[in-house]
Amino acid sequence: MKKDFTHTFFYLKKSYQFAKKDKKYIVYSIILSIIFTFISVVAPILSAQQILNLTQELWLQLFLVTIAILIVEILRNIMVYCNNYCFNKYFFSVSKNIELEVAKETLRIETETLNQNSSGLFIERITDDTDVIASIFLELIEYVSDFITNFGILISIFFLNFKIFLLYAGFLIIVYCLNLYSSKKVQEKRKIQKKKREEFSGFVTELVRGVKDIKILNAEKSFIQKTASLTEEMNDAFYVFDRTKAKYRFIIDNIRDLLDCFIILIGIYSIIHGNLVVGTLLVILSYRGNIVNITHNIEHLLEALKYFSLSAQRVFEIIDGVNFPKEQFGSRHLEKATGTIEFQNVSFSYQDSKEVLHSLNFSIKPNETVSFVGKSGAGKSTIFHLLSGLYSPSNGNILLDGIPIKELDKDSIRGNISVISQSPYIFHMSIRDNFKIIKEDVTDEEIVWACKMACLHDFIVSLKDGYDTMIGEGGVTLSGGERQRLAIARALILKTEIILFDEATSALDNEIQQKIQESILNLQGEYTILIIAHRLSTVIHSDRIFVINDGEIIGEGTHESLLENHPFYKHLYEIELKKKKD
Ligand code: ADP
Numbered sequence: 051m052k053k054d055f056t057h058t059f060f061y062l063k064k065s066y067q068f069a070k071k072d073k074k075y076i077v078y079s080i081i082l083s084i085i086f087t088f089i090s091v092v093a094p095i096l097s098a099q100q101i102l103n104l105t106q107e108l109w110l111q112l113f114l115v116t117i118a119i120l121i122v123e124i125l126r127n128i129m130v131y132c133n134n135y136c137f138n139k140y141f142f143s144v145s146k147n148i149e150l151e152v153a154k155e156t157l158r159i160e161t162e163t164l165n166q167n168s169s170g171l172f173i174e175r176i177t178d179d180t181d182v183i184a185s186i187f188l189e190l191i192e193y194v195s196d197f198i199t200n201f202g203i204l205i206s207i208f209f210l211n212f213k214i215f216l217l218y219a220g221f222l223i224i225v226y227c228l229n230l231y232s233s234k235k236v237q238e239k240r241k242i243q244k245k246k247r248e249e250f251s252g253f254v255t256e257l258v259r260g261v262k263d264i265k266i267l268n269a270e271k272s273f274i275q276k277t278a279s280l281t282e283e284m285n286d287a288f289y290v291f292d293r294t295k296a297k298y299r300f301i302i303d304n305i306r307d308l309l310d311c312f313i314i315l316i317g318i319y320s321i322i323h324g325n326l327v328v329g330t331l332l333v334i335l336s337y338r339g340n341i342v343n344i345t346h347n348i349e350h351l352l353e354a355l356k357y358f359s360l361s362a363q364r365v366f367e368i369i370d371g372v373n374f375p376k377e378q379f380g381s382r383h384l385e386k387a388t389g390t391i392e393f394q395n396v397s398f399s400y401q402d403s404k405e406v407l408h409s410l411n412f413s414i415k416p417n418e419t420v421s422f423v424g425k426s427g428a429g430k431s432t433i434f435h436l437l438s439g440l441y442s443p444s445n446g447n448i449l450l451d452g453i454p455i456k457e458l459d460k461d462s463i464r465g466n467i468s469v470i471s472q473s474p475y476i477f478h479m480s481i482r483d484n485f486k487i488i489k490e491d492v493t494d495e496e497i498v499w500a501c502k503m504a505c506l507h508d509f510i511v512s513l514k515d516g517y518d519t520m521i522g523e524g525g526v527t528l529s530g531g532e533r534q535r536l537a538i539a540r541a542l543i544l545k546t547e548i549i550l551f552d553e554a555t556s557a558l559d560n561e562i563q564q565k566i567q568e569s570i571l572n573l574q575g576e577y578t579i580l581i582i583a584h585r586l587s588t589v590i591h592s593d594r595i596f597v598i599n600d601g602e603i604i605g606e607g608t609h610e611s612l613l614e615n616h617p618f619y620k621h622l623y624e625i626e627l628k629k630k631k632d
Contacts (some may be wrong), residue, residue, distance in 0.1 A: 058355050061362035065183050068147045075140035079133060079188055083195030086129040089122060090199040090340070111329040119336055137188050145184035148365065152176045155369050158376040161440040162401055167374075170252025174244075175368060179361035186358045193354065197347040200340040207341070210330055213316050218341045221309045225302050225345035229352070232298035237356050239291035244360070246284040253280050306342050313338065377439070380457035387451045387466040389416035389547045389578030391437065396446035398436060406432050407601040409446065416547070419574045419591070421583040423622060424598035430582045433598075434550045437580075439463040450548075467548045468541030476533050478522040481510060484536065485543050492543055504539035505569040506532065531566055538569050549573065552582045563587065586626050595619075 069076065156172050204222075208215040257264065257273055264273050317334065320326035367373050392413040399405040407429050414420050422430045435441045436448060439455060447454045455463055477484050485497045497517065501507040509532065513519045519526055528536065541549050551570065567587060573579060574591065583589045590609045597605035597612065597619050605616040612619040 054356075054359070057363075058359045061359055061366065062186070064366060065148075065186065065358075065362060068151070068183070069140075069144050069187050071147070072140045072143045075136045076187055076191065078136045079140075079191045080195075082129055082133050082136070083191055086126065086133075087195055087199045087202065089125050089129075090203065108328065111327070112332065115329045115332055119333075133192070137185075140188055141184050145181055148180040148183055149176055152180055152365055152368055155371075155376070159368070159371075159374045160377045161435070163374055168249070168252030169255045170248050170250065172368070173251055173255065174248045175364050178247075179365045182357055182361035183365060186354065189354050190351070193347055193351040197344065197351065200344045200347060203337050203340045204344065207334060207337070210334060211317075211320065211326055213320070214313055214334055217309060217312055217316065221305065222341075222344055224305060226348060228298060228302060229345065229349045232294070233349070233352055233356065236291065236294050236298075236353070237360075239287070239294050240357070241360065243284070243287040243291045244364075246280075246287040250280045250284045253277065302345065309342075310338065377460070378442070378456075379439070379460045379463070380454075381459055382453060382457045382462065383459050384451060384453060384462040384466065387462075387547045389418075390414070390449075390451050391548070391578065391580075392447075392449040392452075393433075394447045394449065396436065396443045396448060398432060398441065398443050398445075400441075405444075405601065407436075407443075410601075410603060412596060412603060412606070414578060414580065416578055417575055418593045419570075419579040419581070421581045421589045421592040421595045422598055423583050423589060423595060423619070425622075428598040429601040430598055431552060432601075434469060434552065434580070434582065438467050438469050438550065465544075466546050467550060468544055468546040469550045470534060470537040470541055470552065472534075472552045473530065474533050474537035474540075476521050476528060476536055478520075480515075480518045480520050481536070482517040484521065485540060488540060489543050496543060497539075500539040500542040501536075503542055503569060503572045504535045505565045505572070506535040506539055531563070534566055535569055538566075538573075542573070546577075548578045548580070550580045553584045553588055567591070586623060597622075 153176055156176065204215070204218060207218060253276065257277065264270060313334070317326060317331040321328060321331060390413070393410045396407060396410040397405055398407040410433070422433065424430055432441075436443055437455075439460070442456060447456075449455070450458065450463070450466065477487060479487065482494075482497060485492050485500070494517075498507060501510055510517055510519070513526060521528060538549075538551075553566075563585065570579065570581070570588070571591060581588055581592065583592070583595075586609075589595055592609070595605075595607060595609060595612055596603050597616060599618065605612055605619055607615070613623060
């Protein structure tokens with residue numbers, strides 16, 4: 051219990067950093083709550099004792115008590131309205147702060163960890179758990195002030211009628227014990243339910259992302275079955291969670307109703323024996339909800355703290371990097387690289403796997419175009435992953451302009467190297483916005499220049515909406531070749547000196563291949579270009595070719611020299627020629 055409390059307090063302190071900027075709303079809420087509490091606690095005593103002293107007339111007593119109750123209720127509603135305003139203002143601002151922070155930190159998580167976790171895990175934590183954290187401080191104020199209000203009313207009943215007070219107190223003790231017992235069980239179920247929800251949203255994200263491949267693989271049936279079974283598991287977990295809560299609520303509600311009957315009986319008995327006046331019983335009964343709510347207040351308070359603690363743990367795991375290690379960068383800055391790249395005895399293995407690259411040594415001069423060829427699985431993409439800082443070498447050094455990249459900061463690496471993958475991600479927005487999202491102040495002239503260099507301009511202007519054409523849903527669907535050319539244009543906009551290009555393996559038709567080839571030729575000599583080449587047409591124009599096999603460089607030279615002197619390269623070339631003929 052003490053450990054739980056320390057845990058929760060630790061996270062409350064951490065979460066406050068996001069609420070600090072909007073603390074004025076916390077102050078307003080506290081002031082409103084104090085006024086609210088004062089009105090609610092003082093009112094029953096005033097209405098019951100002072101008003102009743104004013105007159106002996108029963109109907110007048112009842113009339114005045116009713117008016118007093120009405121005034122308190124109206125004031126209460128005004129307070130609720132103002133509090134709601136504060137809550138909304140505060141909540142949206144704070145949840146934005148946390149969501150941004152978690153999204154930012156998610157982008158810093160190292161690639162291996164991102165690969166190992168489903169996207170659902172991150173989506174749930176960014177959207178759902180952050181909301182729980184954002185609302186906690188105002189919720190706490192609300193629950194605590196409600197508790198004080200209702201507890202104050204209980205105290206005033208102590209002065210009005212001791213027997214009824216004892217009944218209420220007994221009821222509260224029973225319900226509190228029940229709550230204590232039930233909350234642990236409910237919390238366990240809640241944890242399971244959250245985990246299942248995470249699995250479900252992860253799978254649905256996969257389904258939406260992979261919809262095209264699912265259709266091609268004719269796998270709709272099994273995906274629907276899996277969706278159904280995950281939905282069922284998630285709903286079952288929610289059902290169990292909800293039933294557990296409902297079971298305890300059912301018991302508590304019945305005890306409360308029993309209590310009501312007792313209070314009415316004791317009230318009538320007291321009136322008959324002249325120990326209570328009707329007006330006082332009316333006041334007591336009108337506040338009966340408040341007394342019963344004391345248990346709800348405690349229950350809500352404990353529940354909110356537990357939910358908060360669970361969500362905060364999940365969110366801060368990402369923010370603090372617990373279980374989600376972040377990419378590590380150095381502190382040296384290199385504004386504009388000339389493009390010299392050097393691999394010195396670089397070895398690498400993916401987590402717990404066998405070594406993929408073995409003591410690689412090579413260097414590339416500025417503005418050189420170098421291709422990497424080799425069989426699938428030889429380690430070509432891994433070289434790109436290391437160079438772009440997605441992974442770090444297990445041994446050896448990679449130098450950029452003579453500086454080990456592990457010493458460089460993030461912008462020095464990512465700001466100097468662009469990667470064009472086999473299937474680049476094109477954002478679901480207009481063509482123009484695909485450029486603006488990566489460089490806010492890009493001009494239209496720059497966009498047109500980049501698209502011309504990437505041999506895409508003519509295609510874009512042939513579209514009805516030109517550069518404002520939406521990509522994806524409700525717009526045009528780009529072919530593999532067009533996507534790659536758009537990615538090339540995007541890389542050009544970033545003006546990075548080094549471009550890593552992973553040529554698409556998929557069979558692109560000759561014309562598109564030609565276009566991509568043209569766009570690369572446009573850049574040759576002005577940028578340092580590294581290409582993972584799957585086609586010989588690309589290789590032929592390279593200044594140098596590295597032949598990679600099993601994580602080692604087994605040959606180096608121009609296309610002609612390799613063809614003449616390197617049997618392995620010659621063999622690859624013959625396979626390629628054969629494929630072309632077929
Ligand atoms: P290529 O690009 O030449 O086809 P890769 O560099 O992609 O080859 O892969 C080299 C080896 O590393 C392969 O055996 C592949 O299975 C393995 N590999 C690639 N990515 C990972 C990863 N994320 N985790 C573990 N092994 C990987």
